[in-house]
Amino acid sequence: MAILVTGGAGYIGSHMVWALLDAGEDVVVVDRLSTGFRWAVAPKARFYLGDIGDKDLLSQIFVENSIEAIVHFAGSIVVPDSVSAPLEYYENNTCNTRRLIAAAVEAGIDKIIFSSTAAVYGTPDVALPVTEDTPLRPENPYGQSKLMSEVMLRDASAAHDLRHVVLRYFNVAGADIAGRAGQSSLGATHLLKVACEAALGKRKTLSVWGTDYDTHDGTGVRDYIHVNDLVDAHLAALTYLREGGPSMTANCGYGVGYSVLDVLRAVRQACGHPFAIEYGPRRPGDAAYIVADSSRARALLGWKPRYNDLRLIVESALDWERRLKEVATPDLEGLRQRLASGF
Structure with missing residues (x-):
């Protein structure tokens, strides 16, 4: 049987696909390539171009593949965008998740792992x-859209033969x-x-939004988790569901906070030179800590977790950014398909 990864061409989803294949799983990916890339999907995964809100496409996937479980990453994630375009976020994150859950219940798929957020x-x-x-x-439509999806999963699991794990990412x-x-977006x-x-000179400057928070240096503090550790949490959740575990919700983070300036200092140290920083006011919907x-x-x-080390996290990101131009070959076929599908 196969694992369906929605949003498997995106940042976290592409890592999940590799991890599942490493574990010997059969993997199917669906992604509309609005922010992801076809080249980012591991070659051994079967790929479907399209939106998870497309009931006919989901039916096709479920007919053509024996799906055991769904790992659901597909969605929009930019907090300021959710504030300026809330209805788009409710459509893509909440309504499409509802359609996916309904299709899974109809197809008899009884395991879902859901990508949620600390923004709830x-x-x-x-x-x-x-x-x-x-x-x-939640203080913004992004967090609200994810919380609404969590509630739908809870209620659907109570009413149907469905168990889920909600992972709230930091x-x-x-x-x-x-x-x-x-991260290639x-x-x-x-x-x-x-x-x-x-x-690396790909941007002239970066902006720090808010320097007057009640934190040790005035900038927002967050719990930064390495993407490989996050993916390991999903693999653990899949094992948990396979062993009959009941539906549950869990946080994914290290319990250690770093400020925006802490992270920028770590990047400067890793790359060996300074870069331009601009300072601006707080963004709507951003939490302090x-x-x-x-x-x-x-x-x-x-x-x-195996990679709880800010230095390692930064160095892995820098290494990827250096290699990105040679790794990210032009996705002409993906572009052609996307245009033909109206995305």
């Missing part, structure tokens, strides 16, 4: 690691330790990606 917590009342029981108060960063994948807003581009308590994932999923 908003800004915690105190600067302590947040647990899964911390009040859920700040995912870095690149595949084996050098096969990394054009115009990416991830701090480390932008910093690596600036360090959010760090994970991931003890539930460690206890119930048996998750054991």
Whole structure:
């Protein structure tokens, strides 16, 4: 049987595909290539171009492949964009997830691993690691759209033969330790990606949004988790569901917070030279401090992070950025298919 990875041409999804194949799994990918790349999908995975909101496409995938479980990454993730275009986020993140869940239930697929976010917590009342029981108060449509999807999964699992694991990501960063994948999105807003581009001269400058937060240096503090460790959490969740574990929600982070300036200093140290930084006001919807308590994932999923090291995270991201031009061959066939499909 196969594992369906939605959004498998994107940043985290492409890493997941490689990890599943490394584990000997049969892998199917669906991605509309709005931000992902066809070349980023491991060659041994079967690829379908299209949107998870397309019921006919999902039916085709389920007919042509024996799908055991779905790992659902597809969605929009840029917080400021969600504030300016909330209906697009609710459509892509929430409505399409509803369609995917419905199609899975109809096809008899009983395992879903869902990519959620720490944005469901908003800004915690105190600067302590947040647990899964911390009040859920998303401060932007991105977080709200993910929380609504979590609720749908909970209710669908109660009503149908369906079990799920929701993984709430903190700040995912870095690149595949084996050098096969990394953050490749054009115009990416991830701090480390932008910093690596600036360090290598691909950007003239980068912006720091907000220097007056109640943190040790005035900039926002986040829990940065290496993408390989995050993918390992998904593999652990798949094993958990296969062994009959009940539906659950777990945080994915290290429990250690670094500020924006901490990360930029680490990039400067790794690349060996300074780069231009501009400072601006806070962005709408950004929290001041959010760090994970991931003890539930460690206890119930048996998750054991291996790359909890900011220096390693930064160096892997820089290595990928240096190699990106030679790795990212022109995806002309992907472009042709995308244009033909109207994306």
